[in-house]
Amino acid sequence: MGPQAGATDLVAAVDVGGTRTKAALVARGGREVVSATVPTPAGCALPGVLVQHLERVVRDLLTADAGSHHVVACGVVVPGLVDDKQGVARWSANLGWRDLPVGAPLSGQLGLPVALGHDVRAGLVAEARLGAARDDRHVLFVPVGTGIAGALMVDGHVLLADGYAGELGHVVVDPTGPECGCGARGCLEAIASAAAVERAYASSTLPAPDGAGRASAERVASLVEAGDVAAQAVWDVAVEALARAVTMAVTLTGVDLVLVGGGLAQSGETLLGPLRTAVRDRLTFQRMPRVERPLLGDRAGCLGAACLAWDLV
Numbered sequence: 001m002g003p004q005a006g007a008t009d010l011v012a013a014v015d016v017g018g019t020r021t022k023a024a025l026v027a028r029g030g031r032e033v034v035s036a037t038v039p040t041p042a043g044c045a046l047p048g049v050l051v052q053h054l055e056r057v058v059r060d061l062l063t064a065d066a067g068s069h070h071v072v073a074c075g076v077v078v079p080g081l082v083d084d085k086q087g088v089a090r091w092s093a094n095l096g097w098r099d100l101p102v103g104a105p106l107s108g109q110l111g112l113p114v115a116l117g118h119d120v121r122a123g124l125v126a127e128a129r130l131g132a133a134r135d136d137r138h139v140l141f142v143p144v145g146t147g148i149a150g151a152l153m154v155d156g157h158v159l160l161a162d163g164y165a166g167e168l169g170h171v172v173v174d175p176t177g178p179e180c181g182c183g184a185r186g187c188l189e190a191i192a193s194a195a196a197v198e199r200a201y202a203s204s205t206l207p208a209p210d211g212a213g214r215a216s217a218e219r220v221a222s223l224v225e226a227g228d229v230a231a232q233a234v235w236d237v238a239v240e241a242l243a244r245a246v247t248m249a250v251t252l253t254g255v256d257l258v259l260v261g262g263g264l265a266q267s268g269e270t271l272l273g274p275l276r277t278a279v280r281d282r283l284t285f286q287r288m289p290r291v292e293r294p295l296l297g298d299r300a301g302c303l304g305a306a307c308l309a310w311d312l313v
């Protein structure tokens with residue numbers, strides 16, 4: 001704990017997602033004293049809009065806390081490519097920005113030190129300090145949702161590489177596979193994300209006669225559990241793709257804990273059971289990693305932002 005931080009001090013933590021922004025005032029041990037979830041405004045890619053949004057969110061938290069605590073720093077996490085050191089959000093396909101300075105202008109507005117980080121890398125930091133990876137030093141964190149992101153910790157260090165490390169979703173697992181949003185073909189994300197599972201199941205089955213929307217990945221998981229053959233075939237393809245990518249990561253980095261999060265992992269052992277088997281089948285000399293679910297769920301990003309903020313004081 002730095003010289004300015006006292007026992008009742010808090011940090012402000014903000015996790016900016018594609019549709020929602022989660023924010024909280026967080027104590028050092030991870031307790032959220034005040035929290036809020038608000039829509040992420042449109043037009044965040046325009047200069048100033050994101051910083052203005054962040055400032056408002058933090059000021060609303062301070063108002064809700066009514067000055068009961070001293071807030072000593074602020075942490076912000078965003079998706080995409082992030083340059084933590086420069087405090088610049090380099091690129092987000094989802095939110096549309098490019099080279100957006102966040103750390104310095106927000107710090108100026110709030111009069112607080114501000115850390116900017118990547119949502120998934122920060123989530124891994126939170127899992128390592130407060131969650132499922134507390135006794136681990138070599139960890140792959142891979143949230144499987146609409147897209148697939150990744151973060152790696154090796155020897156207790158989160159790999160950064162100017163923000164380019166850990167993009168497991170864009171490892172090619174099938175060169176003949178479907179096109180990916182990034183422009184390549186057969187990326188893990190194009191085959192095994194929740195969105196890809198939904199697409200694959202919809203195209204392998206007849207449309208519902210009542211015109212109902214296509215099955216969600218969650219629904220596909222329950223169909224797998226119920227013995228649905230078409231769902232099982234789609235699931236097997238996704239599991240094999242994940243196993244291939246996880247095996248690459250294990251071979252390259254030696255991680256011995258794989259935390260699989262996001263929407264697809266909510267099916268629990270329906271995903272993790274066959275994934276463990278498929279990874280084990282591929283390994284020869286490598287250590288078999290534990291393949292588990294993270295503990296912090298959708299709070300990981302916000303708590304990760306808090307960890308980054310605490311590191312400033």
Ligand SMILES: [Zn+2]
Pocket residue numbers: 169170171180181182183184187189
């Ligand atoms: Zn890709």
